[in-house]
Amino acid sequence: MSETLDHVMKITDRPPAVMVQGTGSWLRDADGRAYLDFVQGWAVNCLGHSHPVMVEALRAQAELLINCSPAYYNAPMARLATLVADSSGLDHVFFCNSGAEANEGAIKLARKWGRLHREGAFEIVTTHGGFHGRTLATMAASGKPAFEPLFEPKVPGFSKVPLNDLGAMATAITERTVAVMVEPIQGEAGVVPATDDYLRGLRALTRARGVLLILDEIQTGIGRTGRLYGFEHAGVRPDILTLGKGLGGGVPLAALVASAGVSCFQPGDQGGTFNGSALMTAVGCAVMETVNAPAFLASVRDTGAYLAEQLRALSSECGQGDVRGRGLLLALALHHGEAQKVVDGARERGLLINAPRPDTLRFMPALTVSGDEIDRMIELLRPSLA
Secondary structure (H helix, E strand, C coil): CCCCCCCCCCCCCCCCCCEEEEEECEEEECCCCEEEECCHHHHCCCCCECCHHHHHHHHHHHCCCCCCCCCCCCHHHHHHHHHHHHHHCCCEEEEECCHHHHHHHHHHHHHHHHHHHCCCCCEEEEECCCCCCCCHHHHHHCCCHHHCCCCCCCCCCEEEECCCCHHHHHHHCCCCEEEEEECCEECCCCCEECCHHHHHHHHHHHHHHCCEEEEEECCCCCCCCCCCCHHHHCCCCCCEEEECHHHCECECCEEEEECCCCCCCCCCCCCCCCCCCHHHHHHHHHHHHHHCCHHHHHHHHHHHHHHHHHHHHHHHHHCCCCEEEECCEEEEECCCCCHHHHHHHHHHCCEECEEEECCEEEECCCCCCCHHHHHHHHHHHHHHHC
16 A cells, blocks of 8 residues: 555645654654754654653563553553652642643643632633643633634633733632633743743732642743743742643653642543553653753753854844743744745755744754754754845
């Protein structure tokens, strides 16, 4: 049977290249062409493509146990839960397969907590420009304008305010509110950071008003900002934390993490056939133990500073805009709405970057990216910007 792309459901516009191999910061297609990858699965491949610690974790665990069903504990599940709990300062961890599933779980957990502890409050305040996933509830929670006309009727119970506007958030919280849900950096909005002062104010506000703080760290978590978790920069801790993308380093793995006082699920409230499988959580352990090392995170901060410096120099040279973000989650603002043309031109030259908005380029390289690879990226990007 011959291979064809005709039967792959078209849910996005893809270039015709078929990727067949990846190593570190590089991808190779079926025609043998190499691409420098500064997308990395939208910040998923935190250690790059096919990192040896992940390959070895997959091999070793596959020889022992792949999946015993979530009706039983398994050793890698318990080990990874301990790693996440100890490093986050929270208590209980539920593993799942995607960030959207983790955020869906966070919404359910908050609503149950509201029924038990806040007289049935169920509404959650989110932010304009926020992105929390593509399930019906997480799309309703998201503040992405393109989602507004889709799949009506929306799941009710979400109100939205501008990011970094603490007064608007205070006004939006009512007796029906159970939680506030924000991203430390809005990725899909074009890499728009919540300021540290805003996150500190949000933590104080939610405590004063008796509602939960949910931090969606699907994109910012697991070293992406130069700290293991984005909330560490502001010195705060949420009641509920969601993780994904980098947690599995490329395999489908995400987590809903909660403090003991909020963790009110009972048996039957939450579950999933593949959730917490031994194979996926073994990889998660390898990723966490690699990333959560002081020297590794320091290198991410140094490399992120170098990438930002080089992007600012290129932007100045080509007459473009500011550089936003933190660590190795950065964006370059363009003074025209042709970001997709820049992305297409860069790909033709062998560089993969992303345009979350018509006027924004996003850079999400592997946390292991080298200075030489950053220099090469700048060389490949320059002609497209010029």
